[in-house]
Amino acid sequence: MSFRGFVCKTIPIVAFGVGIASFPRSWRKEYKGDPKLLRINESVLNQIQDTELYKTLQTNNNFKQYNSSHAFPGQHHSNYIGTGLLFGPDLFEIDPIVFLNEEKGELVSFYHLGESLISQDGQIHNGVTSTILDEGLCSAGFPLLPAKKGVTASLSIDFKNQAPPRSTVILRAKVKEAKGRKVVIEGYLETLSFDLSVKPTRVADAKCVLVQPKWFKYLQWLQI
Known part of the structure; x- marks a missing residue:
């Protein structure tokens, strides 16, 4: 040679x-903490915690509760959407609350969307809705992959309505198929009204195909 x-x-x-x-x-x-997470809208958080849905999920031992920012290394919050790039007053105003049943691949999460997340028509931008659905559906599917990690192979979204600014929304997702390195998740996003006389508005339905590339099995030791 x-x-x-x-x-x-x-x-x-x-x-x-x-x-x-x-x-x-x-x-x-x-990691010494993200100062952005100190600027949470406490009044909205308290309203969410007073709902029957939140109380029911919190007492259900099949669901693990956590905040979205705890799902990945703190050093990378600045590159994340919900608790980084678009987090703060008039944006994502709370650290999204997540309830996850890892065994069944079921997820329910709460978000509050500020008025700076609107598009030209004055309603919450569809890009924000898409981001929530992508991240949320993947979070429901990750636990059922062999390496607990994967990438979005496809995401289809049927936009029904647009959420108004300063609205609290709920994402519900559930795994429909889990086979080897492929998981199919379906879910939807709807508004949450703290007035029981007001019906929720369906914002969008979505279907996600999540796959684990073959080489991911060699990276299970990484905290990603």
Whole structure:
């Protein structure tokens, strides 16, 4: 083998090894908290916690409760939508509350959408709705994948209505099929009214196909 051939083959291997060795340490470096999460709309949070749906889910031992920001490393909140890029006053105003049944792949989550998330027509932008559905349906499906991780292969959304600004919305998702490295999840987003005389508005229905690439099994040790 020539010297040039040796170098061409050796450098990529060494670089890959260095990257693997240093990446986990960088990924798991000490995290001291996200100051954005101190600006939660407490009044909305209290209203959600007073609903019968919230109380029922909280006492159901089949569901695990957590906040959306706890589902991924804190260092990466700034790159996340709901608790990063679009989190704060008049945006995503609470750290989304999630109830997840990992065994059955059922999920119910609460969001509050501020008036700065609107499109030109004055209603909540469909892009915001799409993001909620994509992230939520995937969260319902992840536990049923062998490596507990995957990527969205396809996402279809049927927009019914647009949510008004300053509205609280609920995402409901459920796994319909789980086979090997493929999971199919269906769900819908609707408004939550704190006035029982007001019926919820169906915002959108969605179907997501979640797949686990073959090489994901080699990354199960990463906290992603």
